Amino acid sequence: MSAHESLLEVDKLSVHFQIARGGLPWSKKATLRAVDGVSFDVRRGETVGLVGESGCGKSTLARAIIGLAPVTSGSVQWKGRETVAADARRDTTQIRRDVQMIFQDPLASLDPRMTIEQIVAEPLKTHQPQLGREEMRVRVRTMLERVGLNNHHLRRYPHEFSGGQCQRVGIARALIGEPQLVICDEPVSALDVSIQAQIVNLLRDLQRELSLSLLFVAHDLAVVKAISQRVLVMYLGRVMEFGDKRDVYREPQHPYTRALLSAVPLPDPAAERAREHVLLRGEIPSPLKPPSGCAFRTRCPDAIDACAHERPVATSARIGHTQVACIRAAMT
Numbered sequence: 458m459s460a461h462e463s464l465l466e467v468d469k470l471s472v473h474f475q476i477a478r479g480g481l482p483w484s485k486k487a488t489l490r491a492v493d494g495v496s497f498d499v500r501r502g503e504t505v506g507l508v509g510e511s512g513c514g515k516s517t518l519a520r521a522i523i524g525l526a527p528v529t530s531g532s533v534q535w536k537g538r539e540t541v542a543a544d545a546r547r548d549t550t551q552i553r554r555d556v557q558m559i560f561q562d563p564l565a566s567l568d569p570r571m572t573i574e575q576i577v578a579e580p581l582k583t584h585q586p587q588l589g590r591e592e593m594r595v596r597v598r599t600m601l602e603r604v605g606l607n608n609h610h611l612r613r614y615p616h617e618f619s620g621g622q623c624q625r626v627g628i629a630r631a632l633i634g635e636p637q638l639v640i641c642d643e644p645v646s647a648l649d650v651s652i653q654a655q656i657v658n659l660l661r662d663l664q665r666e667l668s669l670s671l672l673f674v675a676h677d678l679a680v681v682k683a684i685s686q687r688v689l690v691m692y693l694g695r696v697m698e699f700g701d702k703r704d705v706y707r708e709p710q711h712p713y714t715r716a717l718l719s720a721v722p723l724p725d726p727a728a729e730r731a732r733e734h735v736l737l738r739g740e741i742p743s744p745l746k747p748p749s750g751c752a753f754r755t756r757c758p759d760a761i762d763a764c765a766h767e768r769p770v771a772t773s774a775r776i777g778h779t780q781v782a783c784i785r786a787a788m789t
Contacts, residue, residue, distance in 0.1 A: 463498035464638055464670055465522070465556075470495045470531035472514070472521045476745065487745050491517040493694040493752075494531070496771070499638060504664065504671040506685030506702070508678055508717065510741065514694040515674045516561070519640045522672075523556055554584045557631035561643040563623035567615040573626055574611040577601065580634040600629045603666075604659060621652035625659070632663060638670045645680060657684055678721050682706055690714050693744060693752040696771050700779025710781040712759050751784065759785050 472492040477484040492514045499505050507515050520526040521541075522533055528541045535552045557580070560566035567576055577597045581588055588596075598608055604625040615623055624644060631639050641660065645653040661684060664671060675681050681688060681702075688705045690698040690713065698711040709715045716735040723729040737756045742748055748755050754764040763784050771782040781787075 463500050464536060465499040466534040467498065467522065468496050468532040470518065470521060470533060471529045472517050472526055473529040489744050490694050490747060491744060492521060495691070495696050497689050497696070497699055499670050499672055501670055502668055503686045504673055504684050506681035506688045507672060507674045507691065508676060508681050508688060509691035511676060512741065513691045515691055516642050519558070519642050519672065519674050523552070523558055523640060554634055555636050556638045556640065557634065557636040558640045558642060559627050559631050559644045562647055563620050563627050564615055566627055567623060569615055572612055572614060576626060577629045577633055580630060584634050596633065600633045603663065604629045620648050621655065624648065624656055628659065632667065638672065640672045640674070642674045643676070646675065646677070653680065660684065678717055690717065693742060693747055695752050696782055697753065698779060698781045699771060704779045710779055710786050711783050712757050713753050761785055
């Protein structure tokens with residue numbers, strides 16, 4: 458497989474949940490469209506940033522890829538092999554070894570009854586049981602050193618560590634089995650700013666050393682810009698824009714992407730006061746009853762009549778290789 462071929466291919470993936478509207482088991486059910494027809498790919502050695510407001514379906518999409526959320530429809534292919542079809546679910550050993558996840562809450566993702574050594578060694582016991590006890594211990598110590606911890610931490614429990622240290626343990630656990638793709642579900646959102654920079658730099662260094670691919674889920678566009686090569690923008694479970702980081706940040710094509718970027722503060726106070734901000738009107742619609750046509754039209758400053766009747770499909774725009782799901786952008 459060459460560096461330009463895709464390791465992971467997601468095609469029209471949807472995750473819908475049936476919710477009791479009255480709050481009681483016998484109440485009438487409604488369909489919550491958490492993820493609605495998302496398509497993208499991740500290539501070998503690259504980082505794809507997945508961004509959007511809270512509740513847009515980023516974490517659900519990440520969990521659906523590795524089988525932690527039920528897939529309603531669509532396709533997930535790992536190295537060209539289907540993983541969500543009924544006959545493919547019987548053998549998930551390979552993708553569970555090759556694709557690992559770093560969770561958002563560093564402390565809640567670690568078993569409080571296990572020591573750090575046991576937590577980090579658990580993937581080895583699951584996927585490589587033929588390894589001897591001493592070899593496992595050596596590999597655990599080596600991985601802990603690579604993420605900035607040492608042998609004194611082996612016998613401690615998660616509650617004895619700070620949030621940043623717990624996230625380092627989570628990273629070590631994800632990487633100990635030598636995966637090819639790591640899904641990072643907002644790995645720095647619960648950490649202080651200084652710790653965020655340390656974790657992002659650690660992930661970048663490990664990516665270079667281990668030739669990893671990353672799917673980096675975040676709502677902080679500054680963090681995504683620092684680590685990603687391509688960026689996928691989601692809103693209400695749908696793809697709004699997907700393309701090269703330089704194109705998306707330099708000349709965003711979708712009104713929602715422009716609004717997100719305008720909310721990122723600039724370090725220069727004079728430049729921050731002088732620039733024009735894009736203010737979105739209204740509230741985010743409920744995924745139980747999304748707007749007809751374009752999901753963003755009720756808050757879009759550039760919406761036209763056609764946006765209410767036609768659902769836009771992500772197509773290539775005039776800027777680079779960016780794909781944008783916008784009727785008005787397709788008309789220009």
